Amino acid sequence: MGRQRGTFLENYAQDMAIIRTRLQWAMLFIFLLLLFSCPLFLSDRALTVMTMIGIAVISVHGLNILTGYCGQISIGHAGFMAVGGYTSAILSAKLGWPFWATLPCGALGAGVAGLIFGLPSLKIKGFYLIMATIAAHFIIVWLILQLYGLTGGGDGLAVSRPEIAGFTVKSKGSYFCLVMAFACLATYTAQNIVRTRAGRAFVAIRDNDLAAEVMGINLWSYKLQAFFIGCVYAGVAGVLLVHYYAFASVDLFPFMDSVWYLGMLIVGGMGSTLGALFGAIALKLLDELVTVVGPGLSAIVAPQAAASMGLIAHGLVIIIFLIFEPRGLAHRWELVGAYFRLWPFSHEERE
Amino acid sequence: MARNKLALIACLVIAVVALSLFTVRSSYAKTLYVGGTMALTGAYAEDTAAVLAGYQDYVKYVNETKNLAPWRNEKFPSDISLELLWRDDELKPPKALSIYEELKAKGMLVFRCSGSPQALALKDRLFEDGFGAPSMATGPYLLTPPQSVFTYYPIYTDSLAAVADWFMENWKEKRKPRVAYLTADNAMGRSIVVPELTNYLKKVGYEFVGTQFVPLVPTSPPTTQLMWLKKKKVDLALGVMINPGSQPTVKEMVRLGMGPNQPYKIVFGVPAPGHTAVFAAAMGKLGDGYVCAGSFPPMDQLSIPGIKFCNDLQNKYHPGKQVTHIMYEAGIIEAMTQTEALRLAMQKVPFEKLTPRAVLENGFYRIKGLETGGMTSTPLTYGKGDIEGIDKVRVDQVQNGKVVKLGSWPCRHLYKRK
Numbered sequence: 001m002g003r004q005r006g007t008f009l010e011n012y013a014q015d016m017a018i019i020r021t022r023l024q025w026a027m028l029f030i031f032l033l034l035l036f037s038c039p040l041f042l043s044d045r046a047l048t049v050m051t052m053i054g055i056a057v058i059s060v061h062g063l064n065i066l067t068g069y070c071g072q073i074s075i076g077h078a079g080f081m082a083v084g085g086y087t088s089a090i091l092s093a094k095l096g097w098p099f100w101a102t103l104p105c106g107a108l109g110a111g112v113a114g115l116i117f118g119l120p121s122l123k124i125k126g127f128y129l130i131m132a133t134i135a136a137h138f139i140i141v142w143l144i145l146q147l148y149g150l151t152g153g154g155d156g157l158a159v160s161r162p163e164i165a166g167f168t169v170k171s172k173g174s175y176f177c178l179v180m181a182f183a184c185l186a187t188y189t190a191q192n193i194v195r196t197r198a199g200r201a202f203v204a205i206r207d208n209d210l211a212a213e214v215m216g217i218n219l220w221s222y223k224l225q226a227f228f229i230g231c232v233y234a235g236v237a238g239v240l241l242v243h244y245y246a247f248a249s250v251d252l253f254p255f256m257d258s259v260w261y262l263g264m265l266i267v268g269g270m271g272s273t274l275g276a277l278f279g280a281i282a283l284k285l286l287d288e289l290v291t292v293v294g295p296g297l298s299a300i301v302a303p304q305a306a307a308s309m310g311l312i313a314h315g316l317v318i319i320i321f322l323i324f325e326p327r328g329l330a331h332r333w334e335l336v337g338a339y340f341r342l343w344p345f346s347h348e349e350r351e
Numbered sequence: 352m353a354r355n356k357l358a359l360i361a362c363l364v365i366a367v368v369a370l371s372l373f374t375v376r377s378s379y380a381k382t383l384y385v386g387g388t389m390a391l392t393g394a395y396a397e398d399t400a401a402v403l404a405g406y407q408d409y410v411k412y413v414n415e416t417k418n419l420a421p422w423r424n425e426k427f428p429s430d431i432s433l434e435l436l437w438r439d440d441e442l443k444p445p446k447a448l449s450i451y452e453e454l455k456a457k458g459m460l461v462f463r464c465s466g467s468p469q470a471l472a473l474k475d476r477l478f479e480d481g482f483g484a485p486s487m488a489t490g491p492y493l494l495t496p497p498q499s500v501f502t503y504y505p506i507y508t509d510s511l512a513a514v515a516d517w518f519m520e521n522w523k524e525k526r527k528p529r530v531a532y533l534t535a536d537n538a539m540g541r542s543i544v545v546p547e548l549t550n551y552l553k554k555v556g557y558e559f560v561g562t563q564f565v566p567l568v569p570t571s572p573p574t575t576q577l578m579w580l581k582k583k584k585v586d587l588a589l590g591v592m593i594n595p596g597s598q599p600t601v602k603e604m605v606r607l608g609m610g611p612n613q614p615y616k617i618v619f620g621v622p623a624p625g626h627t628a629v630f631a632a633a634m635g636k637l638g639d640g641y642v643c644a645g646s647f648p649p650m651d652q653l654s655i656p657g658i659k660f661c662n663d664l665q666n667k668y669h670p671g672k673q674v675t676h677i678m679y680e681a682g683i684i685e686a687m688t689q690t691e692a693l694r695l696a697m698q699k700v701p702f703e704k705l706t707p708r709a710v711l712e713n714g715f716y717r718i719k720g721l722e723t724g725g726m727t728s729t730p731l732t733y734g735k736g737d738i739e740g741i742d743k744v745r746v747d748q749v750q751n752g753k754v755v756k757l758g759s760w761p762c763r764h765l766y767k768r769k
Contacts, residue, residue: 048449
């Protein structure tokens with residue numbers, strides 16, 4: 001976060017801090033207070049939409065680490081979510097494990113799948129890696145459909161709602177709080193991961209992998225680490241999604257979702273934790289807007305006018321951002337923030 | 352100038368008043384909503400557009416006439432109007448969920464789930480909130496428990512069992528007929544490759560040969576798979592295919608000399624997604640012998656009361672813009688079911704006290720023998736533990752390029768969820 005003019009850092013602890021001023025702490029506290037009190041004043045619909053946004057935020061953070069920071073483009077993210085979701089669903093439905101045991105297993109399962117499908121990244125990159133990750137999605141879905149006895153195949157698998165200390169997280173409000181807690185945790189850890197040695201290695205690999213290797217960065221290890229971490233996030237998102245519906249089905253993880261997760265990164269700003277957050281919120285809200293506007297448009301033009309409007313709107317927004325603001329909403333936010341930090345006297349005027 | 356300004360102001364005032372008069376809905380004070388999610392984006396966009404048109408026309412019909420169907424004497428309450436609420440769920444369960452919450456908040460008392468993924472994701476929530484919902488989803492083996500998503504056509508295994516029953520009744524040779532699955536290579540297509548159906552086929556006297564998979568929409572003719580059937584001397588091929596899959600498959604069959612009227616005798620049977628009406632219109636006599644079970648009657652058979660009703664509605668509300676897709680009937684059936692549930696519920700509970708649960712228990716569960724004018728295989732009957740409205744399977748065949756009804760066979764209820 002930016003500091004106001006005249007605020008100087010005096011030690012390493014201050015320099016490393018994510019939140020640096022009392023005002024920022026106060027703002028964060030108010031934000032969290034408002035966020036977790038949402039169930040008290042928001043409608044069921046708003047809570048549902050926000051829960052979905054929260055799950056998308058977790059997943060996009062993972063993709064951001066993998067693609068935004070490490071430069072390993074993945075269009076198989078929904079597939080890795082499916083691995084996480086199904087791992088949890090199987091452990092829960094078949095073995096009766098509690099949610100708190102199945103969640104880490106789901107995350108770990110997705111991480112291991114990420115490691116396996118991340119292996120080609122050592123040999124291939126760019127377009128070829130995209131193809132490999134697309135293949136990963138379809139292989140995962142195919143496996144789920146084939147392993148009928150374990151996964152329920154096309155019929156899916158009924159899953160119980162999460163239980164915490166005897167309390168079933170059943171209501172929309174309680175599940176919203178659960179998802180938001182994980183979304184906050186995911187945002188915090190994502191922000192920290194990219195500041196670690198591994199995070200800096202990811203950025204070096206993204207910017208120039210040859211130069212990174214020459215500097216002594218172990219490409220094999222760090223690329224796989226990025227795949228593992230990114231897919232662990234996807235796994236957590238998958239687990240939360242499956243338990244939200246109390247049902248695991250391959251239909252919850254369509255291929256196009258992987259594409260839209262990448263779109264969220266583009267819109268929000270690749271290689272920025274804030275960008276992942278903004279992107280997920282922006283595209284999910286656009287989705288809702290399109291849904292609400294559709295019937296109105298169909299009444300004016302034709303029923304078919306509403307058809308595919310979501311796909312078109314998403315595509316258009318991504319194209320517009322790629323052309324006019326390739327650094328995404330996060331960059332816009334920084335510009336606005338910088339403007340207000342310098343207000344009423346701009347840097348140029350001071351000079 | 353001052354006069355001009357005054358004239359302009361006067362015109363504006365008149366326009367505003369006139370506009371407000373036009374927008375006042377003085378005729379009805381009470382409104383009930385029908386509708387739900389529609390999958391207008393994706394593989395079922397064309398089908399769903401026809402379903403939506405059916406809903407729209409039926410709502411207009413009830414609001415104008417207060418009748419429920421030409422063959423029914425009951426009336427919808429005159430002081431209550433129907434309004435259609437819908438949203439495009441793009442075939443995505445998460446989107447269907449937020450749509451459900453939105454429409455619920457708007458005061459809907461009944462709902463609609465577009466397909467299986469949406470219905471499976473919503474079924475528990477619908478039941479918890481007491482919502483009844485007709486759906487194009489799969490059958491009771493997946494939708495129960497609980498019991499508030501209602502279907503109006505048979506599941507694929509029961510449909511194919513009916514095709515097998517019909518074929519066996521007409522089998523003349525002494526040897527056992529050989530049967531194989533030739534089905535789409537996706538969840539829908541694979542849903543019939545289950546021991547329950549295979550065991551049934553064996554039980555009624557078939558020799559089961561094996562399974563061949565074809566892409567849902569083949570990018571090249573499935574020659575290898577068809578040659579395999581020929582080599583194994585298969586008499587009846589059963590599979591789940593949509594028309595973009597079944598049409599190229601049957602074309603290749605004809606090219607290879609396979610079919611009921613070809614040198615190599617074989618019959619190909621599919622359940623409802625491969626509607627004969629759509630198939631015959633596209634294939635003509637080339638598709639002769641193709642069998643489809645569990646579908647609706649074609650839209651040109653005006654002798655059927657339900658079809659005549661569909662035709663009359665279209666002529667009345669959008670003449671010249673006829674919806675010829677067979678799923679228009681599904682829209683009429685669903686809207687009719689929702690309206691009937693609301694009407695029945697109002698017999699027990701006053702309008703002001705209606706809740707989704709009241710409509711489920713006093714409406715949907717009390718629908719017994721709802722006559723659909725021949726559009727469904729049998730009149731619809733629902734109740735607690737009975738969410739599959741029909742108990743027979745209609746079987747059609749393409750003969751001389753036209754759809755011919757072969758008859759109805761009982762629902763075998765073969766598939767049970769483990």
